[in-house]
Amino acid sequence: MDTTVGLRERKKAETRQAVHEAALRLAVEHGLDAVTVEMIVDAANISRRTFSNYFAGKEDAVLYGEEQRIRRLLELVRAQPPGMTAWQALRRSVEEMYHLEGEPVREWAVRTRLARRHPALLDRQLGNLAGLERDLADAIADRESTVPPAVTAAAFLVALRLATHTWTEEDEARTLLDVVDETLALMARPFT
Amino acid sequence: MDTTVGLRERKKAETRQAVHEAALRLAVEHGLDAVTVEMIVDAANISRRTFSNYFAGKEDAVLYGEEQRIRRLLELVRAQPPGMTAWQALRRSVEEMYHLEGEPVREWAVRTRLARRHPALLDRQLGNLAGLERDLADAIADRESTVPPAVTAAAFLVALRLATHTWTEEDEARTLLDVVDETLALMARPFT
DNA sequence: AGGCAAACTTTCCCACTGCGCATATATTTG
DNA sequence: CAAATATATGCGCAGTGGGAAAGTTTGCCT
Known part of the structure; x- marks a missing residue:
């Protein structure tokens, strides 16, 4: 076993979590269909394309x-x-x-x-x-x-x-x- | 009750069925993701727009x-x-x-x-x-x-x-x- | 430290989808 | 048969998914 999680992976997990939380919050707030990916990435401070690297769509993010x-x-x-x-x-x-x-x-x-x-x-x-x-x-x-x-x-x-x-x-x-x-x-x- | 199903409704059901069958056949043949709506409408002889009048997407059609x-x-x-x-x-x-x-x-x-x-x-x-x-x-x-x-x-x-x-x-x-x-x-x- | 390779992010870019709107066409009803 | 009604189509736009290449960060080795 390797207790070293690695900075890279930690950051990645952090980003994923941030995107998820943003997506969930926005979805609860405005309703899922009123939420666009752009809103999510804007709220999570990442680029539109990066979102696709983490999730296949808003549903997955939520x-x-x-x-x-x-x-x-x-x-x-x-x-x-x-x-x-x-x-x-x-x-x-x-x-x-x-x-x-x-x-x-x-x-x-x-x-x-x-x-x-x-x-x-x-x-x-x-x-x-x-x-x-x-x-x-x-x-x-x-x-x-x-x-x-x-x-x-x-x-x-x-x-x-x-x-x-x-x-x-x-x-x-x-x-x-x-x-x-x-x-x-x-x-x-x-x-x- | 009205035994007259109406020509209109019959034709509609017919079209829907045709689209469905085309979609299913193409999906089995090429795999779902390789199938575009255009292929389906082409196979079913309807316009791209009409497809959307019947189904919300290929999945629904299949x-x-x-x-x-x-x-x-x-x-x-x-x-x-x-x-x-x-x-x-x-x-x-x-x-x-x-x-x-x-x-x-x-x-x-x-x-x-x-x-x-x-x-x-x-x-x-x-x-x-x-x-x-x-x-x-x-x-x-x-x-x-x-x-x-x-x-x-x-x-x-x-x-x-x-x-x-x-x-x-x-x-x-x-x-x-x-x-x-x-x-x-x-x-x-x-x-x- | 310095540097190199791999991994990750970003910027462009384009094809596909869902859907609204105006228009043309067909069916039903009186 | 004409008006009322419903359906089909073409056009166009916003949103999405994902490929390619360039820039940035991280891991690792010397």
Whole structure:
């Protein structure tokens, strides 16, 4: 391992983050379609072309935070002790995620609400989730489970998505974790 | 009700279908990104501007068939006799869909494979599914079920998606309906 | 330090897309 | 059959994506 992150990479990450934040702020403020790339690059002090070096479009810039979260969750799952079943590893990872992130969860809700208003964003978000589903399935492939990894991963993510939805709708009366638990329990019930 | 569909509307639908087919064919042939709108309109014998009157972009043109399928499935669900539980109505509708469509299922697999190669397409496809999920939840809201409609709809669509995936991967050894059945059964199993 | 190579950013530049507007053409209705 | 209505087309503009080349910053080696 190399603790030297390197100045170059640090600056790059910094820029990316700055662009992302500018994009998100502007999108929340004016609505996504009213935001042009020029506004973003202007707010982030980079050239129009450089933007394209970092993101393929405004949507990607706005959703960059989401991707980071996804990567983190994935690593948490991979880091779970091998004794756990697939399902346990997933559940535990969300808990850790929840405690790790702490308050930013609220800002995450903002992004979710924003996405609901803009189909293009929603689509890309779902695409990201699909990618996560694949990676999650791989990550839990070696663990004990009553069903194939792909099914486990899919069911888990659906529960997570539904839970987030109802959570944002009921104005955070309960904690997100509680809603997730309940939804997971519902998913496990047989359908007839 | 007005049995007169009107010549105008018929021609319109015809044009839309023609554009769709041209787009799909070209996309499969050259890959989506290598296809420009001009190629499509050229193949469909309409003007560049007219294309925009029908579709917002090439992706929409390619996925038009999918949207049609979605609408049809939705109507099938709505048409199920009221006695059925939510789950039964859904299952029955897929069966009917399967028998109704007959062979085109194969051409549907083509679209699926195509989508897998082009993230933009996949995203939009997932977006369409999300829309269907909402509509399905509404459509089964009044039926008997052990879980909320949203959960039922989500679980059902996930099963459908997973089943289609494995089905296209195993080269259609079994019938799609069988794979769906199996996946639905797996989904119903408890996770621990 | 000094200097070189690789990586990154910027400036031009052009093709593609989405869409508004005015106009021409076709369909329906009374 | 003529007026009302809806659709198709051509033109043009703003926004986007991405290639090429020149300038700048960073990493590394002597």
